Amino acid sequence: MKQNIPVRLDRRIYSREELCGEYFILWIWDDNLSRKCHPGQFFEIRAHASLLDAFDARSLPKLYKPISIYDNADGRIGFFIKKVGAGTSALAKLKAGDKLELIGPLGNGFNPVSNKRVLLLSGGIGYPPLWYLQKELINHNKIFWLHGGANQDDVFPCDEVWTMDGSFGKKGMVTEGLAPLILEKKINLVYSCGPIPMLKQAAKITRELGIRHYTSLEAYMACGIGVCHGCAVPIRTDTKEDIEAGTSIPQWDYLRVCKEGPVFNAEDVMWSML
Amino acid sequence: MKQNIPVRLDRRIYSREELCGEYFILWIWDDNLSRKCHPGQFFEIRAHASLLDAFDARSLPKLYKPISIYDNADGRIGFFIKKVGAGTSALAKLKAGDKLELIGPLGNGFNPVSNKRVLLLSGGIGYPPLWYLQKELINHNKIFWLHGGANQDDVFPCDEVWTMDGSFGKKGMVTEGLAPLILEKKINLVYSCGPIPMLKQAAKITRELGIRHYTSLEAYMACGIGVCHGCAVPIRTDTKEDIEAGTSIPQWDYLRVCKEGPVFNAEDVMWSML
Amino acid sequence: MKQLNTSLGKLKLNSPVTVASGTFDLENLDFFGQDFLGAFICKTITRHSRIGNPPPRLYESEAGLINSIGLQNPGLDKFISDILPRLNAALNIPLVVSISGSSITEFAEIICRLEMESGISGYELNVSCPNVEKEGIAFGVHPEVVFELCKTLAPFTQKELIVKLSPNVTDIAAIAKAAEAGGASSIALINTLWGMAIDYKTGRSQIKMGVGGYSGIGIKPVALALTYKVAKAVKLPIIAMGGIYTWQDALEFLWAGASAIALGTANFIDPLAAPKVFAGLQDFLAEKKLGLQDIIGKCEV
Amino acid sequence: MKQLNTSLGKLKLNSPVTVASGTFDLENLDFFGQDFLGAFICKTITRHSRIGNPPPRLYESEAGLINSIGLQNPGLDKFISDILPRLNAALNIPLVVSISGSSITEFAEIICRLEMESGISGYELNVSCPNVEKEGIAFGVHPEVVFELCKTLAPFTQKELIVKLSPNVTDIAAIAKAAEAGGASSIALINTLWGMAIDYKTGRSQIKMGVGGYSGIGIKPVALALTYKVAKAVKLPIIAMGGIYTWQDALEFLWAGASAIALGTANFIDPLAAPKVFAGLQDFLAEKKLGLQDIIGKCEV
């Protein structure tokens, strides 16, 4: 969970990969930047825009978009992106050689571990940060990767796939496969990333099984650097004993996904408030 | 001064011409539309835009821009455009084959005449409507064309050119040449189009010489079809006798450049209010 | 088109899409058929003719339009003699006449005179034009005055009585409540926000009058917030406007509580905006198998 | 940089470019040097810590940002023990502390406590946050309350006392006058407009609280109009904000009467906005051979 001072850079897109469905990968090449990155961290990125566009009134520059580090090897950093709205559509139009604006690396990232039996759980666009994590963990841990998507366009290489429509792998919610696998594979640590309902369900399961579970959360962001408090999620910070009632009341605060996160201990997330 | 019902169309740009400075010409080809046009009329035009762009938030669609009919021959209509701001810059980016959005033909246009000694007076981007007018008048009238610009990038074919910096033709304000020419060429009708200060000066001169003078005015427009009253200019509508003072007081109203104009009798324009 | 029926107080509309006063006239109907529209709201008329504000009257900013027309109009008499007959001849959808006055008496005078004419389905009281000093604006900001105005006018007419509110106020809900209590039968909102633009090179205002009225997509979030606030505060139906360009925008306002919407600046941006918004709404509702009543006011926070 | 000196009441600024409360913090200074800024205005602090509003708190609309942070902050004590020392260690430009309270007494309590600290050059009284029900907003809309607030606070401090006004009022000039009469030494405006956005597919508000605060380029015409109105109404210097993205935007506000400007949403759109606006102003003034005093308030209509 290291935090480097983020930088703001313009970088040429070194290459671009097309995947199924609405997915694509943009690669940049920057040895220095590459050395600063850790799994679970992300960048705020944007198709090159100028403030002066607003003056020219041709197009209004919009917010940067948070995108995880998908891969980081040999000085190349990959962003694995799904086109879902205006910001990601603008990114989807970029070609190799075009300029990308970047702020990062941002966020806390995953804690590296060793000698563990690790389960990775991803849903849809939760896949990219776990790929980078998996590469870092693979030599020192036993890893099993479970991934779920809506359909065959939302699945990527891993150990077990679930799709909602059954068009690839097992049919159903990926979390249905979680408890059996944890037991079967003797998992002692789960890392997850994906849509909130999936993470909520996964957190319930790991909690019941008493398994440590770190989860990477998403939030709408404005600054990405901890300034605006726009990306807040409710996180337990402490517990207070209620002597009279004989119970302990969770103390919580709105923490910033971009600064204290995106990775949180799943135990600490106030899931019922999300 | 015929008024046709304007139409709203998308048309491919048939060809594009480059001129000096910031000037270019876009041609469309539409035989039907061509037949409806008269000199002095204009179109509201725009680089193709979709309302849904606003939803996608990539770029916001903006107003159409009023552009005169520069030429109209063999079914082809030409728009002679100077890039000055956001709207005309968007037009400047169009290539042959791109789509142009059009509303028109709009406005009253010039009254056709014959057997007259006509002087055309244009300044800068006032040139285009006079070109079309000149083509219609040439066979039945004697024409002399006087044009002024800031410098050699603002001059186009005509009989006498003035530039402010003297880089082409005579040096000075084009209106300096007006009175002598009217007398010398025995002009009995002036048609003008250009910047307000030039037109104002020209109106003063023709008034003093008692020469009929029709002028085409510019205004910022929203609708172009007479609906919004945004393009108003003060025009004399009548005179009222003030019996006591023994004078006649001009009665005036804000008329619409897009509907009652763009061509007005220079005598009727309340120049002091512009 | 059955599916898109809606109503606005006493008015039954065949479409929730209408047009905002001052931005649409018969000329626009050269471009598409009027059946896409639920009603036709004409430019505001005053008792006496108004010459309007000096030019320049328009400026397009990054995200909308600033205007300073100043309610230029030929006055009530010319409206009745020249304009109304032409509107009646052309329209087969309800005509709402927008009116404004500098006193309650003047509003009353106009309505009483118009009541003698046929072909009018309702009135929109423009108490909110930011381009008229000490006139419309003075009414729109005081709940008591709006209450008095509605109370005075309501007995004069059986027709739809719409009050059009200004966004340039501290508590729009209080004013809407005053209109409701006074007897208005629906609320229109919003008129334009104050807006200004200056030529950065010369320091000259782009609008001759300095401050004008700001409309268009840039005001959509404000219009939506105020629609929501008013919908929570009153039971009257709402005709909402302010930056509606697309059918998706229109749906936002319907969810927020509007029974109908109006297109203003959008008509300049695209003369075919109305049929496009209509078609988009129709497709959306058909695809989702929803009726307008499943949407109107059903927004969740 | 001499050329860009300006002043805000008692404060001398080396640059007319400052940053809007809640949109800029020390993290931003990782991207550029602070000498481009005339002052640093920190996020609003309240007497007690505030947890803020439930998420989602942000939504980007076509032309700006809707936020609903709800003044999340650690409270006065933590500010003094943790934040202020860090700000003082990092900054060599004037620090303005933005504060808000739910009563005049609470404002007074905060100022008195802060007066015991060093390193503070001024206070910005946030009486205008639309995301705090019945708190800040209740102050900002009543001239009498703003007058009382300033009258109470002014004697407690020799430092710059800025009152930050809400645009969501009927008569901003009256409130500015009240602040002036009460003893404020400058005016900041505008805070966010009310704004809302709804997911057209589901009818769900994009912001958990429903209505939020709207900022960014889409509000520029409104901010400029209100700056102009206030500049006409009071003699106090103005620090203007609302949709300023470019140096051209900044010039518009200076012409309209602002002595300094602040960048808010622009910091998110481009973390280098401040130095870019600074450089643009500098080049413009150099090219035109003008000083800031030739621009400020010199707008022509």
Ligand SMILES: Cc1cc2nc3c(=O)[nH]c(=O)nc-3n(C[C@H](O)[C@H](O)[C@H](O)COP(=O)(O)OP(=O)(O)OC[C@H]3O[C@@H](n4cnc5c(N)ncnc54)[C@H](O)[C@@H]3O)c2cc1C
């Ligand atoms: C820390 C972090 C890391 C991320 N990593 C990646 C990544 O590696 N690859 C990637 O493709 N995306 C990633 N995302 C998500 C990505 O940031 C969003 O998809 C993007 O911001 C959407 O912006 P837009 O303008 O394209 O769509 P918008 O216009 O903002 O939204 C379009 C639609 O998508 C929905 N939507 C918006 N944001 C999200 C979201 N975060 N999750 C689910 N639905 C959403 C909206 O409700 C809307 O219906 C990450 C997000 C965070 C916070």
Ligand SMILES: Cc1cc2nc3c(=O)[nH]c(=O)nc-3n(C[C@H](O)[C@H](O)[C@H](O)COP(=O)(O)OP(=O)(O)OC[C@H]3O[C@@H](n4cnc5c(N)ncnc54)[C@H](O)[C@@H]3O)c2cc1C
């Ligand atoms: C009836 C009519 C016919 C016209 N015919 C032609 C034509 O044939 N060819 C042509 O190139 N232009 C013509 N114009 C002018 C043209 O419409 C404007 O140049 C255009 O609208 C500018 O839009 P923009 O968005 O590019 O610039 P804006 O951003 O609107 O303005 C950019 C700069 O140009 C100035 N400006 C804007 N409009 C005008 C104007 N009308 N006159 C002078 N300065 C202006 C502004 O003050 C600003 O400094 C005509 C205008 C009218 C009303």
Ligand SMILES: Cc1cc2nc3c(=O)[nH]c(=O)nc-3n(C[C@H](O)[C@H](O)[C@H](O)COP(=O)(O)O)c2cc1C
């Ligand atoms: C050019 C123009 C003229 C207008 N004239 C009137 C008017 O006469 N009466 C009125 O009530 N509103 C008038 N309005 C306000 C509109 O009816 C509408 O309330 C406002 O523009 C917001 O909607 P929009 O953002 O869709 O344009 C006018 C608006 C514009 C842009």
Ligand SMILES: Cc1cc2nc3c(=O)[nH]c(=O)nc-3n(C[C@H](O)[C@H](O)[C@H](O)COP(=O)(O)O)c2cc1C
């Ligand atoms: C995310 C966010 C947080 C804000 N927080 C505060 C705040 O704490 N105190 C305050 O006075 N204004 C706050 N504001 C308002 C800004 O300071 C500024 O007045 C407003 O955003 C308009 O300027 P802009 O359009 O440049 O953003 C906030 C604005 C945003 C967008």
Ligand code: FES
């Ligand atoms: S996005 Fe601004 S604090 Fe996280």
Ligand code: FES
């Ligand atoms: S531009 Fe609308 S009336 Fe002329």
